Amino acid sequence: MGSAPLSVDSTAFKFSGTTHADVVAAFPRYQKLMFPHPVPKSTGEAAAGLSGCTITVKNTTQLLQLETDESYTLKVASGGCTISSETYVGALRALETLSQLIMFNFDTQTYSIASAPVEIDDQPRFHHREVLVDTSRHFEPVQTLKSLIDSLTYGKINVIHWHLVDQQSFPFDSKSRPLLSQKGAYSPQERYTELDVAEVVEYGRARGVRMMVEIDGPGHAAIWCKGYPEICPSGAPDGKPSCTEPLNPATNATYELLDDLMQDLTGGVRGTGLFPDNVVHLGGDEVNTACYESTPSIAKWLKQKGLTADGGYEDFVKKYQAIAHSKGRDVAGWEEIWRKIVILSRFACCPSR
Numbered sequence: 001m002g003s004a005p006l007s008v009d010s011t012a013f014k015f016s017g018t019t020h021a022d023v024v025a026a027f028p029r030y031q032k033l034m035f036p037h038p039v040p041k042s043t044g045e046a047a048a049g050l051s052g053c054t055i056t057v058k059n060t061t062q063l064l065q066l067e068t069d070e071s072y073t074l075k076v077a078s079g080g081c082t083i084s085s086e087t088y089v090g091a092l093r094a095l096e097t098l099s100q101l102i103m104f105n106f107d108t109q110t111y112s113i114a115s116a117p118v119e120i121d122d123q124p125r126f127h128h129r130e131v132l133v134d135t136s137r138h139f140e141p142v143q144t145l146k147s148l149i150d151s152l153t154y155g156k157i158n159v160i161h162w163h164l165v166d167q168q169s170f171p172f173d174s175k176s177r178p179l180l181s182q183k184g185a186y187s188p189q190e191r192y193t194e195l196d197v198a199e200v201v202e203y204g205r206a207r208g209v210r211m212m213v214e215i216d217g218p219g220h221a222a223i224w225c226k227g228y229p230e231i232c233p234s235g236a237p238d239g240k241p242s243c244t245e246p247l248n249p250a251t252n253a254t255y256e257l258l259d260d261l262m263q264d265l266t267g268g269v270r271g272t273g274l275f276p277d278n279v280v281h282l283g284g285d286e287v288n289t290a291c292y293e294s295t296p297s298i299a300k301w302l303k304q305k306g307l308t309a310d311g312g313y314e315d316f317v318k319k320y321q322a323i324a325h326s327k328g329r330d331v332a333g334w335e336e337i338w339r340k341i342v343i344l345s346r347f348a349c350c351p352s353r
Contacts (some may be wrong), residue, residue, distance in 0.1 A: 005209050064277050067127065089158075162211055162212065167221060179226075219283065273327075288311065
C-alpha cells in the first residue's frame with residue numbers, strides 16, 4: 001500500500017480484458033457495489049482519476065470444486081488497474097477486494113482509493129470456508145438462499161453446507177422416492193423441486209460459492225419413515241413405534257433408497273448432477289444404537305453378523321460411504337464417525353494402547 005489518495009471516476013469506470021462469461025456477468029454487480037451513490041455532474045471528477053480495470057483469467061475451463069485455485073493479483077496505480085488470476089473464481093475475489101478499496105467521500109461526493117499505489121497478491125489459507133444452512137428445521141425459500149449467497153461473497157466465504165434434510169422435515173422432491181417429500185415436508189409448499197435446487201446451485205457457482213449437500217444418516221432420519229416405514233426400526237414387524245431412527249441397517253431396502261437418493265442428487269458421475277460438487281456430507285452424528293438392540297429383528301441380525309450395536313453403525317457407515325463413492329463422490333462427515341468407529345474399534349482390538 002502506498003500513501004497517496006487516488007481518485008476514481010465512477011462515471012467513466014469500465015472493466016475490460018477477459019471474456020469469461022461468469023466474470024463478465026459479475027461486472028454490473030460490482031459496478032453497483034463500488035459506486036452505490038450517484039455523483040452530481042457539478043462535482044467534476046478528475047479526468048486523471050482511475051477509470052477502469054483490466055482482468056486476465058488464465059484458465060477459462062476450470063470448474064468450481066474444492067481444489068479450485070482462488071488466488072489473484074490486484075494492482076492499482078495512477079496509470080491504471082489490473083487483475084490477474086488463474087481461474088474465474090480468483091477474478092471474482094479480486095473484484096470483491098477492489099470494491100472494498102474504493103470509498104465514497106460524503107463531503108466532496110467523490111470516490112477514491114485512500115492509499116495508492118496498491119499491490120495485492122492474495123490466496124485463501126483454507127480451500128473450504130463454509131456456512132451451514134439447515135433447511136429441514138428452518139425451511140428457507142429459494143430467494144433467501146440466493147440472498148445468503150450474495151452476502152457470503154463479501155467475506156469470500158466459498159461454501160454453503162446445505163443440510164438439506166433432517167428428522168424434522170424432508171423438503172427435497174426426489175424423483176425416485178417421491179413419498180419422502182410428499183409425506184415428510186412441513187407443508188406441500190415448503191419443498192424444493194429439482195429445478196429449484198439447480199437454480200440455487202448455479203447461482204452459487206456463478207459467484208464462486210460451492211454447494212455441498214448433506215444427507216444425514218443413519219440418525220436424524222425419522223421423517224423418512226412416514227414415506228418408507230420399511231427402512232426404519234419401527235417399520236420392522238417387531239419394531240417399536242417410538243424407535244424411528246437410526247435407519248434400519250439390517251434390510252437392503254435402506255441401501256436401495258440411499259442409492260436412489262444419491263443418484264438423484266449426483267447423477268451418478270463425478271462433477272455432474274444437481275450437486276456437481278465432488279464432496280457430499282453423509283452426517284453420521286448423534287446415532288442412538290440402543291434402538292438396534294431393542295428391535296428383535298435387528299438384534300438378531302447383529303448376532304448373526306457377530307456385531308455389537310456400534311458395529312452395526314460402522315457397517316451402515318461403510319455401506320453408505322460406498323454408495324457415495326460409487327457416484328464419484330468424496331465423503332465428509334461429522335467427527336462422531338471417527339470417534340465411534342476408529343477410536344472405539346482401536347481400543348476394542350488393542351486395549352493395551
